[in-house]
Amino acid sequence: MARLLRQIVDLFLHLDKHLAAIIQDYGGWSYLILFLVVFLETGVVVTPFLPGDSLLFAAGALAATGGLDIGLTFLLLATAAVAGDTVNYWIGQRVGPRAFGGQIRFLKREHLIRTQEFYEKHGGKTIFLARFIPIIRTFAPFVAGIGRMSYPKFLAYNLVGGVTWVAVCLFAGFGFGNLPAVKNNFSLVLIGIVAVSLLPVAFEAIRHYRAQRAAGK
Numbered sequence: 188m189a190r191l192l193r194q195i196v197d198l199f200l201h202l203d204k205h206l207a208a209i210i211q212d213y214g215g216w217s218y219l220i221l222f223l224v225v226f227l228e229t230g231v232v233v234t235p236f237l238p239g240d241s242l243l244f245a246a247g248a249l250a251a252t253g254g255l256d257i258g259l260t261f262l263l264l265a266t267a268a269v270a271g272d273t274v275n276y277w278i279g280q281r282v283g284p285r286a287f288g289g290q291i292r293f294l295k296r297e298h299l300i301r302t303q304e305f306y307e308k309h310g311g312k313t314i315f316l317a318r319f320i321p322i323i324r325t326f327a328p329f330v331a332g333i334g335r336m337s338y339p340k341f342l343a344y345n346l347v348g349g350v351t352w353v354a355v356c357l358f359a360g361f362g363f364g365n366l367p368a369v370k371n372n373f374s375l376v377l378i379g380i381v382a383v384s385l386l387p388v389a390f391e392a393i394r395h396y397r398a399q400r401a402a403g404k
Contacts, residue, residue, distance in 0.1 A: 206242070206245050206246065206249060207249060207254065210249060210254045210255065217255070218255075218259065218260065218263055221242070221246060221260070221263065221264060221267075222263050222264065222266075222267045223267075224237055224238070224242060225239070225242070225243075225264050225267040225268055225271065225353075226267040226268075226270060226271040226274075227271070228242075228271070228324075228325065229267070229268050229271030229272050229275065229324060229325060229328075229349075230270065230271030230272065230273075230274040230275045230328075231271075231274075231275070231278075231325075232275065232278070232325055232326060232329045234325070235321065235322045235324075235325035235326070239321060239324065239356075240319075240321070240356050243264065243352075243353060243356030243357045243360065244356050244357070244359055244360035245360060246260055246264070246357060246360060247260075247356070247357040247358055247359060247360025247361035247362075248360040248361065248363075248365060249360075250357075250360075250361050251360070251361045251362075251365045252365060257357075257358075257361055260357065261353060261354065261357055261358075264353045264357065265349055265350045265353040265354070268318075268349035268350075268352060268353050269345055269346055269349040269350070271328075272314070272327075272328040272345045272348075272349060273328075273342070273345060275325070275328035275329045275332065276328040276329070276331055276332040276336075276338070276341055276345075277332060278329060278332060279328065279329040279330060279331060279332020279333040279334075280332040280333070280335065281332075282332075282333070311336070311340055311341075311344055312344065313327050313331075314327055314328065314331060314341060314344035314345055314348055315344045315347055315348035315351070316348075317348070318348040318349065318351065318352035319352060319355075328341070328345070
């Protein structure tokens with residue numbers, strides 16, 4: 188477990204170097220690798236730890252240097268994001284209430300409960316908003332499936348959210364990733380993106396903790 192955590196931390200801290208090396212070593216296969224990472228991060232509830240925002244930003248920055256084709260990258264990763272949420276939705280429908288009964292070992296109940304609360308607060312637009320919040324992004328379509336959200340409604344939010352999320356992060360990297368200040372501190376910038384994207388989760392966790400303490404008084 189400790190080794191896995193070190194590998195995950197190293198991936199986040201040196202995502203730009205890892206991605207550049209992957210592109211250099213695997214060439215055109217890099218598109219498939221990027222597709223699979225984005226698909227798994229959004230489509231499988233047991234892999235919320237995979238890089239999302241920072242990976243898209245790094246891919247955009249490397250596309251600006253000519254390492255990737257920006258148009259093809261956008262098309263593939265937007266497709267991966269929408270397909271991932273779709274698969275996650277149908278898994279949620281299939282698994283149903285069993286997900287909350289502790290019978291599925293690899294699902295963290297607190298993540299599911301937090302997403303349910305977020306869903307109740309924001310309604311259908313959660314599918315769109317969740318795109319920009321790690322962990323919530325992975326669990327939102329799963330919870331939508333469990334709650335039997337209308338699929339046409341889910342699909343509409345999924346399409347708009349997936350395309351917008353990929354476009355914002357990818358083209359931000361494409362536009363700003365090679366500015367000297369950003370390029371010379373790329374790893375720090377990626378850490379900052381991860382930290383900022385985690386702030387909504389942190390605020391929600393603090394709010395939930397305070398609400399529990401107030402209810403216990």
